[in-house]
Amino acid sequence: QVQLQESGPGLVKPSQTLSLTCTVSGDSITSGYYYWSWIRQPAGKGLEWIGRIYTSGSTNYNPSLKSRVTISVDTSKDQFSLRLTSVTAADTAVYYCARSDRDYYFDPWGQGTLVTVSS
Amino acid sequence: QSVLTQPPSVSGAPGQRVTISCTGSSSNLGAGYVVHWYQQLPGTAPRLLIYTNSNRPSGIPDRFSGSKSGTSASLAITGLQVEDEADYYCQSFDSSLSGSEVFGGGTKLTVL
Numbered sequence: 218q219v220q221l222q223e224s225g226p227g228l229v230k231p232s233q234t235l236s237l238t239c240t241v242s243g244d245s246i247t248s249g250y251y252y253w254s255w256i257r258q259p260a261g262k263g264l265e266w267i268g269r270i271y272t273s274g275s276t277n278y279n280p281s282l283k284s285r286v287t288i289s290v291d292t293s294k295d296q297f298s299l300r301l302t303s304v305t306a307a308d309t310a311v312y313y314c315a316r317s318d319r320d321y322y323f324d325p326w327g328q329g330t331l332v333t334v335s336s
Numbered sequence: 337q338s339v340l341t342q343p344p345s346v347s348g349a350p351g352q353r354v355t356i357s358c359t360g361s362s363s364n365l366g367a368g369y370v371v372h373w374y375q376q377l378p379g380t381a382p383r384l385l386i387y388t389n390s391n392r393p394s395g396i397p398d399r400f401s402g403s404k405s406g407t408s409a410s411l412a413i414t415g416l417q418v419e420d421e422a423d424y425y426c427q428s429f430d431s432s433l434s435g436s437e438v439f440g441g442g443t444k445l446t447v448l
């Protein structure tokens with residue numbers, strides 16, 4: 218079965234760029250008709266969808282984050298990535314990657330990685 | 337303020353039935369977009385519980401069921417068990433402001 222694993226720095230300074238990678242294992246990222254998403258969750262708070270990418274490279278972003286977000290895919294490595302620019306303390310959260318199909322439900326999820334924005 | 341509104345908390349005794357509501361608007365649930373539900377146990381990633389309004393993935397007990405009508409959706413849990421204590425989230429699509437996947441604010445289920 219497919220598994221997802223997030224990786225990247227756990228600490229980012231304010232105003233800098235947050236970069237995370239999600240590695241897909243158990244199947245090719247290009248297998249089937251799937252979208253690949255990033256979702257985040259500040260401590261003690263709810264879930265926020267950041268955006269998604271299809272393996273063709275087409276993307277959709279949360280309008281509230283669109284100006285700062287870029288999601289890309291590297292099909293040769295079965296990976297997709299998140300870049301979030303000009304971060305502030307409000308971007309401190311656990312970041313999850315997840316897969317969705319044409320009905321856009323998220324399954325499975327990665328285990329999540331905590332990113333703290335602090336100087 | 338979440339686009340989808342859930343009660344912050346619900347509770348029930350073991351064996352009882354509880355329901356969690358998810359209220360939207362004409363730009364999401366009312367527009368016909370489907371709803372999905374997730375369970376998040378403490379310290380873990382969310383897990384898909386119900387997809388496309390009322391479907392259970394393999395491995396999810398039939399104690400969990402979902403429904404949707406108009407601008408609202410509900411998750412029902414029967415035969416409540418201690419291990420059901422978790423946060424529950426609904427998710428749908430909202431067509432306003434260029435469109436976005438949206439989540440409810442989450443509901444904390446306490447099993448008394």
